[in-house]
Amino acid sequence: xxxxxxxxxxxxxxxLESKAFSAVELMQSVIDRTDAVExxxxxxxxxxVEDALKQGRASDERRARGESLGxxxxxxxxxxxILAVKDQSLRCASKMLEGYHSPYDATCITKLKEAxxxxxxxLNMDEFAMxxxxxxxxxxxxxxxxxxxxxxxxxxxxxxxxxxxGEAIVSLGTDTGGSIRQPAAFCGVVGMKPTYGLVSRxxxxxxxxxxxxxxxxxxxxxxxxxxxxxxxxxxxxxxxxLNQPKVNYSSALDQPTKKMTLGVPKExxxxxxxxxxxxxVEKAIxxxxxxxxxxxxxxxxxxxxxxxxxxxxxxxEASSNLxxxxxxxxxxxxxxxxxxxxxxxxxxxxxxxxxxxxRIILGTYVLSSGYYDAYYLRAQKVRSLIRQDFEQAFTKVxxxxxxxxxxxxxxxxxxxxxxxxxxxxxxxxxxxxxxGLPALSLPVGMTQNDLPIGMQVIGKAxxxxxxxxxxxxFEKNHEFKNMRPKI
Amino acid sequence: xxxxxxxINIDYVAQLARLELSEEDKSKLSGQLNDILVYFEKLNSVNxxxxxxxxxAHKVDNVWREGDEPGAVFSKDILNKMAPxxxxxxxxxxxxxx
Numbered sequence: 001x002x003x004x005x006x007x008x009x010x011x012x013x014x015x016l017e018s019k020a021f022s023a024v025e026l027m028q029s030v031i032d033r034t035d036a037v038e039x040x041x042x043x044x045x046x047x048x049v050e051d052a053l054k055q056g057r058a059s060d061e062r063r064a065r066g067e068s069l070g071x072x073x074x075x076x077x078x079x080x081x082i083l084a085v086k087d088q089s090l091r092c093a094s095k096m097l098e099g100y101h102s103p104y105d106a107t108c109i110t111k112l113k114e115a116x117x118x119x120x121x122x123l124n125m126d127e128f129a130m131x132x133x134x135x136x137x138x139x140x141x142x143x144x145x146x147x148x149x150x151x152x153x154x155x156x157x158x159x160x161x162x163x164x165x166g167e168a169i170v171s172l173g174t175d176t177g178g179s180i181r182q183p184a185a186f187c188g189v190v191g192m193k194p195t196y197g198l199v200s201r202x203x204x205x206x207x208x209x210x211x212x213x214x215x216x217x218x219x220x221x222x223x224x225x226x227x228x229x230x231x232x233x234x235x236x237x238x239x240x241x242l243n244q245p246k247v248n249y250s251s252a253l254d255q256p257t258k259k260m261t262l263g264v265p266k267e268x269x270x271x272x273x274x275x276x277x278x279x280x281v282e283k284a285i286x287x288x289x290x291x292x293x294x295x296x297x298x299x300x301x302x303x304x305x306x307x308x309x310x311x312x313x314x315x316x317e318a319s320s321n322l323x324x325x326x327x328x329x330x331x332x333x334x335x336x337x338x339x340x341x342x343x344x345x346x347x348x349x350x351x352x353x354x355x356x357x358x359r360i361i362l363g364t365y366v367l368s369s370g371y372y373d374a375y376y377l378r379a380q381k382v383r384s385l386i387r388q389d390f391e392q393a394f395t396k397v398x399x400x401x402x403x404x405x406x407x408x409x410x411x412x413x414x415x416x417x418x419x420x421x422x423x424x425x426x427x428x429x430x431x432x433x434x435x436g437l438p439a440l441s442l443p444v445g446m447t448q449n450d451l452p453i454g455m456q457v458i459g460k461a462x463x464x465x466x467x468x469x470x471x472x473x474f475e476k477n478h479e480f481k482n483m484r485p486k487i
Numbered sequence: 488x489x490x491x492x493x494x495i496n497i498d499y500v501a502q503l504a505r506l507e508l509s510e511e512d513k514s515k516l517s518g519q520l521n522d523i524l525v526y527f528e529k530l531n532s533v534n535x536x537x538x539x540x541x542x543x544a545h546k547v548d549n550v551w552r553e554g555d556e557p558g559a560v561f562s563k564d565i566l567n568k569m570a571p572x573x574x575x576x577x578x579x580x581x582x583x584x585x
Contacts (some may be wrong), residue, residue, distance in 0.1 A: 103565050196544035210543050239550035240543070308527045319504060326505070329578055333571035340583050341505070349507030357506060358516055362523065364504040365495055378530055380540030385533065387541060419519050420526055436544020461545070 004029035005166040006484065009223045012169065013071050016063065023059035023074030027052050027118055030076045034121075034167040037487045040148055043162035045081050045139040046089050047121035052076065055118040062116065072230055073116030078168030080159050081122040082129055083214065084203035085109050088119075092205050093137035094127045096325050096332045096351030106203020107238065108172060108214050108231040115230050120168055124158030127353045128322065129179055129207045131155050132425045133415070136355040141412060144186060145485035146451055150409040153183030159217050160187040165487055170218040170227050174204060176211045177310050178404075178429025181441035184217055185404035185454020188443045188483060190224045190471070191217040195461050196436035197242035199228075200235030208317035209240070211310075211433040220481045221442065221472040225249035228464065244462060252465050257473045260466060262288055263298035263397030268428055274407040280445030280453040281403045284474060288401075291473070296397055300389040305382050306431040311423055312366050312379035313434070319363030325351065358419060387435040394460050399467055402428050404441040404454035428456060438464050442471045443480040452483075495520050 004012065004026050015021050031049055038044065059074035079085060082092050084102035086109075091097040109119060126136040134142040134157025142157045144150040145165040152161040156173030160183035163171050173180040175193035184191025192215045199214045206212060216227035229250060234243040264285055269278055289295045327333035327347025334346035352360070366375035393400060405428060415422040432439040438459045445453040455474075459467040475481050497517045501508050508516065563576050572579040 100569065103561050103569070236552070242545065302533065305529060305533060308529050311523065312527060312530075323505075327571060328580055329566070330569040330571070337581060339581050342507075343581055344505040345502075345507040348505060349509075352506070354512070357508065357512065358519065360504050360506055361495075361497070361500050361508075361516060362520060365500045365520070368500065368503060375527065375530075377540055378535060380542060381535040381538040382530055382533060384538050384541040385535070387544075420522055423523075434544075 005033040005169070006219070007169070008220055009071060009075055009169065009226050012075060016074050022056070023063070023118070024053055024056040026074060027056035027076055030120065030166070030168065037165050037167065040143060040487060041145055041161050041165050041167065042140050042142050043124055043158040043165065043167050044121045045091065045093055045124050045137070045158070048088065052118055052120050059116055059118065069114065069116035071226055072112065074118065075169050076118040076120040077112055077227070078120050078123050078159060078162045078171035079109070080125055080156050080171070080173050082125060082174055082205045083109060083172060085119055089122060090205070091122070091138075092128045093125045093139055094351065094353065094356070095138045098332060100330055102203075104203065107200035107235045109203060111231050111233065117230075123156070123162055123171060126155035126157070127356050128205070128318070129155040129174055129176055130318070130355050130359055132178070132182060132422050133412075134158065134183070135412065135416060136353055138353055144409045145487055146188060147409065147449070149411055150451065151186070151412050153186035153405075153409060155179040156191070156217065157183045160184050160189055160191060163187070163189045163217050163219055164485060166484075170216060170223050172214055172227070172231070173217050174212055174214050175433065176208050176314060177433050178426045180215045180217060181429050181439060181454070181456060182405050182426065184441045185443070186409035186452065188452030188480070188485070189217055189219055190221050190440060190442045191215065192224050192228060192440035193432065193438060194228060194232070194464060195438040197240055198232050198244060198438070198462070198464070200233070200238040200241045202235055202237040206321040208314040209321060210317060211314060221468055221475050222250055222253055224440065225253055225468050247465060249465055249468055253468060253472045257469055259292040259294070260398035260470065261294040261296055261396070262470070263296050263393050263400040265298050265300045265303065265393070265400060265402060267300055267303040268402040272406050272424075272427070273403060276445070276447045277403050277405070277407060277453050281401070281455050284444040284455050285401055287474065287477075298393045298397060298400065300393060300431065302382065302385045302389050303431060306386055306434060307423055307427055309379045309382045309386065310426070310430040310434060311362070312375050313383065315359045315363030316367050316376050317363070319360045319367065322356070322360055327351070355419070383434050386431050390431075390435045390437060398460070399463065399470055400458040402456045402458065404428060404456040408447050408451040408453055432458055437461055438467060440467050440471055442475060443483070444474065444478075445480075446483070495524065
């Protein structure tokens with residue numbers, strides 16, 4: 001029973017059903033593991049052990065009564081500190097929300113609770129999901145389990161590191177420009193951003209509302225499929241949530257694999273890419289070719305514009321969304337304010353960290369009078385061109401394969417003082433958010449320095465089944481899913 | 488698009504954003520933001536004439552509620568507890584009228 005914390009959901013279910021162990025024992029195994037490694041990893045900003053064990057007991061009681069709620073009953077799911085869980089702290093890794101507790105559950109949390117999952121802890125992140133390294137947290141950095149001097153990626157760095165280190169069976173993250181996929185790649189796990197509108201954003205603290213999506217992180221493709229199908233569904237509380245038929249992604253993985261046509265965009269393999277990353281992804285593409293998939297070179301000609309488009313649109317939306325943190329009804333309030341305007345500006349100046357301030361200023365600037373057309377409107381038009389590139393490509397191919405990130409995990413502090421270099425790290429992931437498409441990252445190799453390499457599979461809108469199937473086919477024919485970091 | 492020699496007026500933008508910045512923040516941010524704005528000029532390389540702006544991933548129509556039935560609301564207690572300062576079921580703020 002010692003390695004319960006590294007088991008997959010199917011085998012945990014078998015064990016729970018056959019009474020080989022209880023949900024409490026499973027939870028305890030994850031708690032013990034977390035206690036053992038957390039001083040090195042710092043994946044959590046908060047965790048309530050008693051509450052988790054209480055949820056485990058409730059699960060065991062349901063099962064004893066023959067009322068198990070399904071495959072997630074008793075499975076510990078780690079939660080990024082940006083999703084509301086009733087009566088738990090919600091800080092978005094920011095001093096701005098110190099002391100805040102959610103009065104309600106996010107819709108994805110409600111769905112997990114209905115499925116019997118154990119809602120486990122608050123996972124570290126870049127403040128308000130702004131960052132690519134989890135260094136912008138007011139509660140300390142998270143380390144990459146594969147190399148403690150490296151960053152785990154971000155912004156869902158805690159979600160990826162916890163799954164990689166065995167501190168959660170699966171976790172939820174959020175992805176605005178790559179914030180699930182890039183940390184998944186850096187920590188050697190699977191991470192998926194669903195099609196925009198597939199998962200409700202109700203109860204997700206908004207960063208860039210037209211880009212944000214909630215998605216799963218796991219140690220194998222099937223667990224991501226299971227978690228995804230649990231949290232999808234139309235939600236009247238989120239007007240951008242789409243009314244799509246519910247898909248059972250996990251059972252589709254047991255069907256024989258279709259040999260699809262995979263597009264390889266030449267722009268993603270040119271300058272700036274690390275040689276080991278390039279070789280690992282090319283090797284994976286060659287494997288698909290050898291297994292009967294058709295491989296086609298494609299072009300996404302506006303790719304290099306996605307970084308400026310993204311950092312205009314995302315910061316503009318953020319400057320508007322974060323206006324709610326004003327120190328009045330909730331959030332940090334400055335003690336030095338003598339009038340209302342000072343209350344706003346001092347509370348915000350004290351509560352927000354450096355990267356958040358940088359983005360609020362940038363977003364305010366691109367929306368300000370005289371600059372709106374030149375920056376924001378123009379970026380929205382180029383966003384249309386980026387989407388058209390994908391539409392064009394998907395007339396010829398079923399899915400698109402790229403590296404997830406141009407490099408493996410980098411050293412902590414390496415890009416701290418160069419925000420532009422940090423932004424460029426997202427170059428392969430952000431076009432997917434701009435176009436609203438689904439994409440996942442899965443491990444396809446290791447560098448000589450023992451750092452994981454991730455490959456991104458991008459699908460058509462609502463093509464989750466296709467990209468999961470493509471990833472699953474690779475995974476079951478390779479050994480990467482069983483590799484564990486030595487912590 | 489404005490040329491990069493038009494430096495960002497950090498005091499003005501910070502005031503628009505209701506965000507107090509230290510002098511150190513200001514000098515650091517201005518330099519970095521000007522670099523980022525130069526990078527944004529890449530967008531000038533593409534012709535966007537006749538291209539529709541895209542605000543959303545999917546075409547989103549106005550979403551109407553089926554019927555706006557009153558539902559459960561948070562208790563005054565919960566809301567008051569969230570506020571940094573409250574008194575007699577009201578949120579306390581500095582004086583706004585002279």
